[in-house]
Amino acid sequence: MNIEIMLVIGALALLDMFSPSIIGVSVYVLLVAKKQQIRLLLTYLMTVALFYFSTGIFLMLGLGVIFNPISNLLDSYSARLIMTIVGAALFIGSWLVPKRKTNGAPKPKSLHVSSMVALGFTTSILEVATALPYFAAIGILTSNQIEFYEWLPILAGYNLIMIAPGIILLCFHLLFRRFMNKPLRKIQTLFDQRTSSTLSWVMFFVGLILLINGGMI
Template identity: 75%
Template sequence: MSTESLLLIGGLAILDMFSPAIIGVTVYVLLVAKKQQSRLLLAYLTTVALFYFCTGIFLMLGLDVVFDPIANALNSHSARLVMTIVGAILFIGSWLVPKKKTSGSPKPKSFSIEAMIALGFTTSLLEVATALPYFATIGILTSNHLAFYEWLPIIAGYNLIMITPAIILLGLHILFRRFMTTPLRKIQALFDKSTSSALSWVMFLVGLILLMNGGMI
């Protein structure tokens, strides 16, 4: 796999680091939960990472059947054209996403391991359909026709990168609990403003990356 493709996947993983649901739940638990914060968050983050990891494996094993005939039918010029068109649609659509207020990030029904696992599963299930960077990554891996042992660690690494900000916030809270309340409240306010703004930024950046990869920029 080329260095360019790996850098592109790394850029897409960095986009997914700023998931409003993951960071929103992390901040909420750190601010509100009185005990077992580490166990609660690790249960939630493990559930999310495993859900996306399993989804990635399922797509990688299933998409070959769909994409192989398409890849064989398209020459390089046609593939770049399709990539450019999709990138342009996402780029333009990012400016048209309506701005709307939200009621805040997802919250667990109770502070228990079971509730956090359930929250991780339900939020992942609801948001996986809009995981544009992840789907773009799966498409890149599929088009490179990698062996199982080559793409599996890439997907695992992608999902670890995705939950890295939450792990960092947890670590900072453990080390500097007294000083973290104000920064956490500011982060909470930022991510509670609008889910549409996060979606528009993801669409903008993924569209831009596809335009660059398609040769338009």
């Protein structure tokens, strides 16, 4: 496994740590749930992680079947050119994303294990189309023809990193319960008032990474 590939995928995973839904729902559960906070939050986080992990496996296997014959026809220059074009489009587009307010992270209507599973699937389905760092990581793994036993733990690790903010918030809440209420409310307010700048920054960094890998920077 190339160390450069690992560093790039690690950087993409760090970008995905700032998912508004994961952090927003985690904060909401910790503030509102009076019982079973650990069970409820871990249910949500594991649902999200398993959804993206399964999606990643499907894409890795599917993309391999679809693009292996095509990739054999492309030389390294063509691959770098495509990566450069996509990276440039994302990089330029990141400066053009219109600023608009949103309604904050989705919140469950009731706090039950079943509702957290449903919320996990719902938010994942709604956001998977905009998971640019994840798709970029899968594209890098596919283009480098990484073996199954190598990319499977990488995908698992990626998804654990992605839900890490929720786990970290839970740990801090359990350890410093008396002091965490105010910081959690500030985080909730921040995400409820967030703008499209999150998408803009994700597009910026993914585009930059693709430009670097395309050999243009």
